[in-house]
Amino acid sequence: DAGVTQSPTHLIKTRGQQVTLRCSPKSGHDTVSWYQQALGQGPQFIFQYYEEEERQRGNFPDRFSGHQFPNYSSELNVNALLLGDSALYLCASSRWDRDAYEQYFGPGTRLTVT
Template identity: 90%
Template sequence: DAGVTQSPTHLIKTRGQQVTLRCSPKSGHDTVSWYQQALGQGPQFIFQYYEEEERQRGNFPDRFSGHQFPNYSSELNVNALLLGDSALYLCASSLRGGNNEKLFFGSGTQLSVL
């Protein structure tokens, strides 16, 4: 039973570039949430995808966008990268994404923006 998988594990970009991060949810899960975790901070909610639509969004600019595919996998895209976008990006999956669901996290993508 595969858990949540994310790729790549590490990524180095320069300011102004664009990046795409990928996530495959745990088997049987249909909901994907993305979080940004800066060093020494708690995870900050970016958005959640369910049934291929963005269902809820946190306080992140439009430079952050996403997509969910029919197989429930998801992508996070960040345009016009800023130094402050350097962080660990975590993907979490759940079933239906209800407000009592526990989240299963992937190992994350460590993004460094130079």
């Protein structure tokens, strides 16, 4: 049973560019949440997707957008990259009806903006 997978593992982009990160949830999960973890900090919630809709959003600008596909996988898009967007981006999946009990995290995508 594959857990949460994310791609790519690492990514280097230039300021002003756009990036797309991908997440496949654990089998049986239908909800995907994205977190940004800056170096030396705890993860910060970006947004959550369920039934292909954004259900909740954290304090992130509109440059951060997402999508969920019918197979429950998800993408995180960041436009007009800033140096401050350099971070580890974590995807977490869960079952909507059991979200309180556990969220399974993926290994993350390390984004470096130069």
